[in-house]
Structure formats: structure tokens, C-alpha cells
């Protein structure tokens with residue numbers, strides 16, 4: 001069964017906590033988005049984990065250097081997954097993987113902006129990465145890009161890792177994304193931009209469970 005990850009991309013601490021409360025019944029993973037974690041830091045990780053101990057917390061650090069050093073405090077604060085850029089040195093990715101393993105947690109390699117995504121995914125997987133993230137970022141989405149071709153490539157490799165997909169996924173694309181091999185579907189704007197985020201999350205849950 002695929003997991004749903006809700007991307008919390010507001011900068012506001014209280015709004016983030018309130019949105020998490022609304023969507024939590026319908027999602028598996030609460031993601032603290034990159035702008036949000038830079039703005040709010042460890043305090044938000046601790047608060048979100050305390051409020052939702054039954055949910056996985058993904059901290060979207062997009063680490064680029066000093067992997068073990070940067071990721072460790074976020075795992076210790078309650079993060080279950082942190083992200084590290086596939087564009088970083090393999091030593092950086094290995095550092096995050098090491099920190100994750102030391103904390104019974106997971107490291108996600110984010111392929112955003114990576115030229116040879118298959119090569120990085122294969123090398124990261126062989127070095128113990130837990131999750132490979134296919135990701136069309138907000139700026140690339142604004143330029144018309146989607147993650148679906150990259151998903152085919154990465155899912156087709158048959159690596160022994162979970163595949164996560166992010167980039168404008170909504171109710172029209174979530175089922176085909178799961179059917180194409182996503183283990184984790186990330187949804188941000190389609191939930192937080194909806195008139196009722198809870199209703200949107202509920203609808204997406206039903207679509208994923210029926211896929």
C-alpha cells in the first residue's frame with residue numbers, strides 16, 4: 001500500500017501545526033518543507049512529533065554538505081526521514097545514511113536537479129539509501145515540468161529502495177503515480193490550496209487506497 005506524504009510548506013509555525021492536525025487522519029507522513037524547516041527549525045520537529053507520535057515526520061533538509069552533522073539533530077528531535085540532495089557528494093549522502101541508521105530512521109536521496117538520475121539512484125541505493133525521491137520542485141513546476149517520466153525511469157530500475165514522488169501531484173494524477181511504482185506520493189499544494197484541506201486529503205486517501 002502506497003503512503004501519502006503531506007508537504008507542509010507554510011512558514012508560519014501555528015498554521016503548520018493547525019494544517020497537520022486537519023490532515024493527519026488521512027496521511028502517513030507529515031513533511032516539514034524546506035522553507036518551513038529553515039524558518040522554524042528543530043522546535044517544529046519536536047512539536048510536530050509530540051502532537052503526532054503515530055505519524056512519520058519527514059524533515060526536508062535538502063542537505064548539500066556535512067551530511068551526518070546536519071541530519072543528526074533532526075533525527076534526535078524526532079524526525080523519521082531527512083532528505084539529502086542527490087547532487088551532493090556521495091560522502092554527504094553516506095553521512096546522512098549513517099545518521100539515519102544510528103537513529104533507527106531513514107535517509108531520502110532527493111534527485112531534484114540531478115542530470116543522470118538513474119546513475120545517482122543506483123549508487124545511493126548500493127550505499128544503503130532507504131528512499132529515492134523523484135522530485136520536480138516548485139520552480140520547475142512553474143516552468144511546466146512534471147515528475148512522471150523520471151518516475152518511470154527510477155521505478156524501472158527495480159532497486160531495493162522505496163521510491164517517493166513529488167511535484168504537483170493531485171487527485172487527477174495520484175492513482176497513475178501509484179500504479180507507476182511510487183511507494184510514497186507527496187502532496188502539497190493540492191491539499192493546502194484546497195478549500196478544505198481535510199476533505200482533499202480524505203479524497204486523496206481514498207484514491208490511493210483504491211489504486
Ligand SMILES: O=C([C@H](O)CO)[C@H](O)[C@H](O)COP(=O)(O)O
Nearest residue numbers: 007033034167168169187188189
Ligand atoms: O518539496 C517541495 C518543494 O521543493 C519545497 O520544499 C514541495 O513540498 C513538494 O514539491 C510537494 O509540493 P507540491 O509540488 O505542491 O505537491
